[in-house]
Amino acid sequence: MEPSLRRNLLGLATFMMIEAAIFMIFIWAPTEQVMGIVQRIFYFHVSCGMTTFLAFFIVFLASILYLWKKDKKWDIVAHASAELGVLFCTLVLLSGPIWARPIWGTWWTWDARLTTSLVLWLIYVAYLMLRSASRGSERRTRFAAVFGIVGFVDVPLVYLSIHWWRTIHPVVIKPSGIGLAPPMLYTFLVSWAAITILYFYLLGLRIRIGKLSEGVEELKAIQYSGV
Amino acid sequence: MDYFRQAWAIAWKDILSELRTRQMISSVLLFCLLVMVIFSFTFDPGAEYVSELVPGILWVAFCFAGTLGLERSWGAEQENRAVDGLLLSPMDRSAIFLGKALGNLVFMLAVELVTFPLAAVLFGVSFLDVWGKVALVAVLATAGFMAVGTLLSAITVNTKLREILLPILLFPILVPVILAAVKSTGSLLQGEGWEGISSWVKLLAAFDVIFITVAILTFEYVVEE
Numbered sequence: 001m002e003p004s005l006r007r008n009l010l011g012l013a014t015f016m017m018i019e020a021a022i023f024m025i026f027i028w029a030p031t032e033q034v035m036g037i038v039q040r041i042f043y044f045h046v047s048c049g050m051t052t053f054l055a056f057f058i059v060f061l062a063s064i065l066y067l068w069k070k071d072k073k074w075d076i077v078a079h080a081s082a083e084l085g086v087l088f089c090t091l092v093l094l095s096g097p098i099w100a101r102p103i104w105g106t107w108w109t110w111d112a113r114l115t116t117s118l119v120l121w122l123i124y125v126a127y128l129m130l131r132s133a134s135r136g137s138e139r140r141t142r143f144a145a146v147f148g149i150v151g152f153v154d155v156p157l158v159y160l161s162i163h164w165w166r167t168i169h170p171v172v173i174k175p176s177g178i179g180l181a182p183p184m185l186y187t188f189l190v191s192w193a194a195i196t197i198l199y200f201y202l203l204g205l206r207i208r209i210g211k212l213s214e215g216v217e218e219l220k221a222i223q224y225s226g227v
Numbered sequence: 228m229d230y231f232r233q234a235w236a237i238a239w240k241d242i243l244s245e246l247r248t249r250q251m252i253s254s255v256l257l258f259c260l261l262v263m264v265i266f267s268f269t270f271d272p273g274a275e276y277v278s279e280l281v282p283g284i285l286w287v288a289f290c291f292a293g294t295l296g297l298e299r300s301w302g303a304e305q306e307n308r309a310v311d312g313l314l315l316s317p318m319d320r321s322a323i324f325l326g327k328a329l330g331n332l333v334f335m336l337a338v339e340l341v342t343f344p345l346a347a348v349l350f351g352v353s354f355l356d357v358w359g360k361v362a363l364v365a366v367l368a369t370a371g372f373m374a375v376g377t378l379l380s381a382i383t384v385n386t387k388l389r390e391i392l393l394p395i396l397l398f399p400i401l402v403p404v405i406l407a408a409v410k411s412t413g414s415l416l417q418g419e420g421w422e423g424i425s426s427w428v429k430l431l432a433a434f435d436v437i438f439i440t441v442a443i444l445t446f447e448y449v450v451e452e
Contacts, residue, residue, distance in 0.1 A: 123400065129392065130382070133388040143382045143386070150378070154399075157434055
């Protein structure tokens with residue numbers, strides 16, 4: 001299959017999934033009895049949160065693969081995924097307070113999950129800053145890969161330490177089962193799938209941009225070397 | 228055993244040059260004192276709750292001061308390109324990391340050794356009854372701090388932003404260490420025993436093991452030219 005055709009098909013699938021998720025969230029799913037209409041934020045909020053973890057996990061994997069194989073391709077993947085992870089993490093941090101204000105009566109609270117999300121956001125914004133501050137592309141990729149590994153390894157420790165410090169976040173998904181009515185569960189699963197497929201679609205686009213800009217750099221290098 | 232002798236040689240070089248000038252230790256100690264003085268302006272002197280704030284004040288001071296020391300640690304090697312000499316020496320790259328980290332650890336523990344009694348005097352708290360446990364927490368927390376810090380400062384010293392970038396990279400990674408250190412120092416000051424700090428101590432130990440391993444494995448990619 002042509003790469004452009006594959007991209008367009010994935011784009012179409014993303015569009016349809018997001019439409020289906022929006023329909024289910026706003027029309028099909030019942031309104032939660034206690035929290036009311038604002039509970040509908042949950043579907044995209046949690047989906048974005050899970051996609052954030054996926055994105056940062058892919059940064060971690062791609063960073064290891066880059067240091068191991070020294071293939072520039074993995075660096076482009078890591079960079080693309082880090083940018084998307086920061087994007088989805090920002091969405092989590094914005095949609096959370098909109099829900100928390102009417103339910104908890106406060107925009108922000110230093111709960112374990114909230115604080116962990118904020119620390120995650122800080123780690124990967126730092127990752128992007130490190131990339132833009134490094135001189136020389138070969139050095140930049142090595143530095144970014146090392147920090148991509150250090151940052152992800154830290155996540156469980158950050159979560160554990162903040163969890164011991166305090167926690168009040170509602171735990172919807174427990175080991176014993178999911179505390180959701182079936183229509184809500186299906187709506188959540190479709191939303192999750194939609195956001196995940198959106199992530200992969202954007203990742204593909206971002207990797208393509210990364211490769212193109214890499215190509216431009218190479219062409220420039222050839223031109224200036226006077227060949 | 229050669230490996231550790233080589234690492235110690237690097238650490239000893241840093242300790243010796245610091246012992247000869249005493250430049251860094253005096254400025255970093257003065258900096259710690261300044262942080263504590265500035266903090267004391269934010270609350271009423273002699274108030275009851277001050278003793279609850281002391282652990283936080285101390286570890287904030289150590290975070291800032293430690294970052295200054297770390298920045299200097301690789302910065303000094305940049306002068307006259309001494310770092311090239313280090314990298315050319317016939318030893319494993321990770322031994323260089325271990326040596327630098329060890330030197331930074333000794334330096335920072337010396338700073339803490341002076342700052343703890345200073346804080347006790349200034350804020351009217353006493354570490355005397357619990358000094359052994361406080362020392363354990365301080366050593367574990369500082370070891371993790373310096374392991375990650377030595378790795379990351381080797382990165383930031385080669386970037387455009389240098390000293391601004393180090394805390395931005397380092398502090399989010401250090402969240403578990405800062406929380407564990409502040410909370411366990413706090414419960415020791417409140418007179419809680421071993422059970423109050425045991426889970427934090429385990430967390431610190433896990434952090435140290437994980438990040439010393441990660442740093443040893445990745446350091447050669449940081450300095451490779």
